[in-house]
Amino acid sequence: MPHKRTISQLRTALDTGEFSAEELTRHYLDRIASPSNQYNAYITVTADAAIEAARRSDQERAKGPVGSLSGIPIAHKDIFCTEGIKTSAGSLMLDNFIAPYNATVVEKLSDAGAVMLGKTNMDEFAMGSSNENSYYGHVTNPWDTSRVPGGSSGGSATAVAARLCAGATGTDTGGSIRQPAAFCGVTGIKPTYGRISRWGMIAFASSLDQAGPLTQSAEDAALMLEVMAGYDARDSTCIDTKVPDYSHSLGNSIKGLRIGLCREHFEEGMDSATEQTTLDAISEFEKLGAIISDVSLPNSKHAVSAYYVIAPAECSANLSRYDGVRFGYRCDAPANLQDLYKRSRSEALGEEVKHRILVGAFVLSAGYYEAYYRKAQQIRRLIKNDFLEAFKSVDILLGPTTPGPAFKIGEKTDDQISMYLQDIYTIASNLAGLPAMSIPAGMTSGLPTGVQLIGNYLEEARLLNAAHQFQQQTNWHKMSPPEGDI
């Protein structure tokens, strides 16, 4: 069962010649096409290009050393521009958009030899927590197809969980890697803001967006992150710091690691199963020698409010370029310029996207800027300061990723606020720009639950190390949904 193997194991198998990269890729393509694996995880499957890339990997491997991910089949969230290939961001607005260039993330993974199987489904323009907001239809959770996989990187999380790829890329603005990772029982990491280049990554909220891998394990995440991370002059917000060898430090003992539990998280609306999972995870870390203590992040309760000012504000401007003039959807027979703009945008952008644009335009408008946008940016600094204060006494923070497991499709469609509160634990680290990851840590009635680790700036190695050690003595991350095997 190659698809049950991790990236790390697949590398070994390819290196020892157990099977070829082409065989491996065809195996995944067959799985994706199989009727028993229909979760609507993929928008585009790039079968021919994938086989070609796999063949190239085999040819190179025959001649000598290959890239660190050579022949490994991965999927890209359809928010990353892929040259010559449709890039839709889950929207009708870009349904006809063939990207004229590659995102840096795509380039780097391709240079490392990874084989792209296709582009995964997502909430439109990354706005959503359930992948119910896609023009291409909702994605189902492979653990229970009456439930959501989470969002906005729902397609990627599902693809990894259902073993329809060995790893996938996602993006996280308010929790969009971590929350679907938790709902689907996979590992997902959002690194420090600026660790990975945003060049070619369709923008939602510029100061919050960050790319990251979704994988079966922390070890695999380290392998992907090593390739994805690094300085890129094309992204002015990218950090120019050497990328550590994340794999190298995975095996370090975490005895003495100081883990902080955020008091406020345990006061907020976490369901009892999630609370239990978190407590169990805490015990596991204690067994590994970690020292647990209490910390307080008093301003974290304002994170959701601040986020719902800043993200819409930035997105309202970022999405102004979608106007039917130079690319993308154009309405039929526009009567005049205003008609062109209004109808193209209104016909092609989904409801959630339009609402966020309206909220964003409002909070920036004359008379409201000070009270809303500026205020939110001040609160953001308070939230950052809270974290920095906490990190004086602990090394990482631990807590639940989501308030509960995957909810039913359609359950929260009419309850906007409840949907927004899905991100209650994840949003603060986006506002502060801190690295955070979710790892599977339990099961409740057949649904995965995840816990979240948050680190200080550029401490991805420490997070991956802690997660890996946890995964050495637990098996949650090895579990995969029962349906869909061939």
Added chain:
Amino acid sequence: MNANWEVTIGLEIHVQLKTKTKIFSGASTSFGAEPNTQACAIDLAMPGVLPAVNAEVYPKAVAFALGVGAKIGMTSVFDRKNYFYPDLPKGYQITQMDHPIVQGGHVDIMLDSGETKTIHITRAHLEEDAGKSLHEDFHGMTGIDLNRAGTPLLEIVSEPEMCSAAEAVAYAKHIHQLVTYLGVSDGNMSEGSLRCDANVSIKRPGVSELGTRTETKNVNSFRFLERAILYEIGRQISVLESGGRVIQETRLYDADKDETRPMRSKETATDYRYFPEPDLLPVIIDEAFIQAIRESMPELPNEKKTRFQHQYGLSNDDAITLTTSAELGDYFEQVAKKSGNPRLAANWVRVELLAKLNGEGIELDKAPVSALQLGFIVTRINDNTISGKIAKRVFEALWSGEAASTDEFIAAQGLQQVSDTSELEPIVDSIIGKNQKQVEQYRSGKTKLLGFFVGQVMKETGGKANPRQVNQLVKEKLDE
């Protein structure tokens, strides 16, 4: 001007910075390329692109700040200005709202009366230019060319301190000269390198509150600027005198009809929802950087003018003319140094050279006669080889390409000045002999007739006689 009304004018001048690439992308800024061949993914606002700041805009902005004595914003931040228009691909312009790089400053402009007036600058900031819209020839559609989108601009905002169209033009010309001298801009207005928006309002004398102002945008010549402002003043006076109110609006100048009319679209009274540009970080400018720019600043127009007056003994007017551009000033200095006769050099450059350039409608850099060549011609006048009149023939010959070298031409055409008394005397005698009537008149008091005799000798010698010699000889002989 109309004594019943006081005019208040403020100008916003958009100067394109002379950089090779755009402010936020590595696409070329050169003028005149085929449409959309210099619009890269960033300029087209493709999904997923990000701006990258051109380092070269900072030395230019700082040089301008130093040139007007302004304060420099040490932390430079960009903002987004949000509005929809087809020539603005992102749907927002990256500009500087709260923290402009240049704060304050002033220039002293020369009025027609000869007096100077100080005009203060409120601020100047960096921003990106928009693309161009072409309205003809597209069967009811408008064609958009985004080559210009992203060209770096420095927007210079003056205080509303100008009181007439003439003052506004003087200010605009001064800014034009300054940014050209500084190498900040190529100053090519026909290519759109400098465009003016004029804010005009009128009020009754003695009233402190300013009237409602209108903004006339995108005027790209000094002549049009003057016409537009005059029209606007006249229009506003008409409106108010007939009991109406001036509406605050944005207008365009129509050169064909010589009038301004309201703009029907774009940015009229919209909420721009400014917020800091999240894709860019603050740029820190330190003292060392500013000092380096200060040290490499070229001589400014006023400085050069004053130096010419002192160093070469030129009059104020002559010095002004010769410093209209740095290039012209350099040209003059080369001629002056080569010939060793600055006064003569000044005349030649100011009169002969400029007449030729203006007459043919060409720029100095296209002049077929170099400064060294002209300097040599002046040298030959100075050492009496040729007369001034003959020199003009030489200049003409070099200009047209008929001659390649001054000395060769003089020799080939036999243009050498005749200064030898033994050669000239017989001719003078002959002329005096033939014109006894005039001799009588001269000797009975009409001393002006000296010029007649000199002229005859010059004619006789084909202009080659040394005029001073002839003058002296004639006078001697007539006074005998």
Added chain:
Amino acid sequence: MVGKIAELAQLQIRESEIDKVIEKMNQVLDLVEEMQAVDTSGIEPMAHPLDATQVLRADEITESNQRAQFQEIAPETQDGLYLVPRVVE
């Protein structure tokens, strides 16, 4: 008010949707309202998580003419220009 905002954002809201939109917007604004209770006097707004400063790009041409490729995906062009309904200035 929603009308004005929709105008700024160049979005059309159908008559039948207006109430729903207003309700949703109000929900978000209520959520956001609780921010007002926080004392932020003297706190510098944080535009970026990093305290980094901008790296500047050398003024060298790096982009070549890709008009053909870019205009392949354009809705409407002619003679290399992007076409939009006539704009009257």
